[in-house]
Amino acid sequence: MKHESNERTSFDKSKSFEPKIVAFLCNWCSYAGADLAGVSRFQYPANIRIIKVPCSGRINPLYIVKALYNGVDGVLVSGCHPGDCHYISGNYFARRKFALVKKFLEYVGIESERVQFSWVSAAEGVRFAQIIDKLTNEIRKLGPLTYFRKGSTCKGDQT
Numbered sequence: 001m002k003h004e005s006n007e008r009t010s011f012d013k014s015k016s017f018e019p020k021i022v023a024f025l026c027n028w029c030s031y032a033g034a035d036l037a038g039v040s041r042f043q044y045p046a047n048i049r050i051i052k053v054p055c056s057g058r059i060n061p062l063y064i065v066k067a068l069y070n071g072v073d074g075v076l077v078s079g080c081h082p083g084d085c086h087y088i089s090g091n092y093f094a095r096r097k098f099a100l101v102k103k104f105l106e107y108v109g110i111e112s113e114r115v116q117f118s119w120v121s122a123a124e125g126v127r128f129a130q131i132i133d134k135l136t137n138e139i140r141k142l143g144p145l146t147y148f149r150k151g152s153t154c155k156g157d158q159t
């Protein structure tokens with residue numbers, strides 16, 4: 001009878017938790033890498049939902065925050081390797097933006113490991129599968145993102 005309500009409401013890491021992860025992939029490299037992983041039947045967790053974008057440099061950091069706010073537990077942004085961006089320097093802009101996003105998340109109290117950035121080429125299906133596997137395992141260990149949920153210390157949307 002002791003602490004029964006606490007046991008129900010607190011997150012039990014021993015129970016299975018399947019995170020929801022959004023992956024923003026650039027059309028020219030990372031999306032093709034994901035496609036190659038699928039065509040080659042490389043196994044990776046089915047926790048990701050892919051959003052194809054023209055270039056990783058086109059991703060507004062607010063997309064990431066909005067995804068977390070709307071209930072995903074992690075976000076991956078993936079683009080072409082340095083020097084391979086089809087828009088010359090989009091991936092360099094992306095790298096700078098996401099370094100700032102990670103600092104912002106740390107500042108507000110969200111684990112920055114929930115947002116990761118990677119380079120994946122169209123020929124790296126295995127690498128794509130490995131990145132998704134690693135990211136999913138890391139977010140499983142972190143547990144669900146509760147920061148924006150009712151009852152958290154966050155003030156939430158005050159608009």
Ligand code: FES
Nearest residue numbers: 026055079080086
């Ligand atoms: S086109 Fe792939 S990162 Fe720019």
